[in-house]
Amino acid sequence: MIKHAFCILTLSIFTFLSINVSAESNPSFVKLLSDLQYLISKKQYEDAYNKSKLHYEYLGEPNFDYLLGISALNSGVSAPAVFAFERVVEDKPNWYEARLFLIRSYIAANNLPAANAQATLLVNADTSPESVKKAARSLLASSQQKQRLSERTYDQSIELAYGVDGNVNAGTSEDTILLPNLGEFLLSPESKSTDDNYLKLNYKGRYFHPIDQRSSFALGVNTDWYKFNELSEYDRINTNISGRYQQKLNDNTLWFLQAGITPLLLDGELYRTETSLTGGASYKFDKQLSVFGSLSFGLMNNTFDEKLDNSFYTLNIGASYLSQKWYQSVSANFKNESANIDEGEFNARSISGIYYQVNALLSQQWQVSVQTGYQWIEYQDEHPLFIQERSDNLLILSSSLRYLVNKSLALQLALNYQDKSSDISLFEYDRFDTNLSASYSF
Structure with a gap:
């Protein structure tokens, strides 16, 4: 029984890794990322978000989740943005831009304690660049201000x-x-x-x-x-x-x-x-x-x-x-x-x-x-x-x-x-x- 479960877990891990590898080398995936980046650069966030929703088979791929999160956040849909950036940060903890977007998503979703915790983590981290710390301090101040206003x-x-x-x-x-x-x-x-x-x-x-x-x-x-x-x-x-x-x-x-x-x-x-x-x-x-x-x-x-x-x-x-x-x-x-x-x-x-x-x-x-x-x-x-x-x-x-x-x-x-x-x-x-x-x- 234990051996059978171990085999299933191992197979799942290799399947997940193969999907990620194949996604990065897949021309259609590369074109999808390019299309999403173009729409975001033109501030056509809803079009980018709607296009992302048609390709949920790529959920868990950091580059796709990053663009999905940006398009969702700027389309006023905070929950999918939070989930997307959480997946990115879990996979790539040193992707600081994704962490900053995660803080913005928490603020938009009114999960202010999580936003404060994530911003404080960046501010206090020795490895964080100074520009990232400065942005995190600004977001922390915004989150705390919104928290105070919500307590009126x-x-x-x-x-x-x-x-x-x-x-x-x-x-x-x-x-x-x-x-x-x-x-x-x-x-x-x-x-x-x-x-x-x-x-x-x-x-x-x-x-x-x-x-x-x-x-x-x-x-x-x-x-x-x-x-x-x-x-x-x-x-x-x-x-x-x-x-x-x-x-x-x-x-x-x-x-x-x-x-x-x-x-x-x-x-x-x-x-x-x-x-x-x-x-x-x-x-x-x-x-x-x-x-x-x-x-x-x-x-x-x-x-x-x-x-x-x-x-x-x-x-x-x-x-x-x-x-x-x-x-x-x-x-x-x-x-x-x-x-x-x-x-x-x-x-x-x-x-x-x-x-x-x-x-x-x-x-x-x-x-x-x-x-x-x-x-x-x-x-x-x-x-x-x-x-x-x-x-x-x-x-x-x-x-x-x-x-x-x-x-x-x-x-x-x-x-x-x-x-x-x-x-x-x-x-x-x-x-x-x-x-x-x-x-x-x-």
């Missing part, structure tokens, strides 16, 4: 939610307040906690643009529109627009610079605008563990009350851990808000916070997310009514359960809870918000 992405999603907010105005549960030297006052309904149902429409859009192998630019838009059933004065549109530039220093280190603006419209009118500039970096110890940090500077401009205008800076540090089904992160930040005018000094404050987040993939379709945080809020000056410096603590809890119907459609149940304590009872509240949503990505 624009992602969008739209979400519609129905929810119940247990404390729309973050109001207190107290009926009265006690003002120093003035006595006890009955609170108006606007100052007390009020619940209502709402509809929320969210739009997210993100454009990602690679600049080169290590740097990229991204533009993002995130808009929430809330429509309440009864409390229309709290209807709002909150939009964040940001631009981000990032660059990899190496495989483990990345830094970024981001600018953003966040206008808030309340009941159809511009209420406030926040602008910020953030710089930061992250470092990967391995595929799972990363650390990150950032520093932000910004301005808050309130249209209705200039005493709420402030300038701020925020320092944020943290670490994250990613496994096959789990993502966990822990972070801490410090924010300082300084009043822009003297009359607003009682609103100046510092906020320290710690946060923990975990996302888990329960199955291919079910995802769960839990976030918790705690903030210490210290005000810098006495409140003009209560004649004391205010100090608050805020507990934040949120969770969501997400079901992926398909790659584009998802359903989600979200629960959010806040509990704020203060040494001034007017500013104490608890708030529970729950909503059910459907989102579509496109």
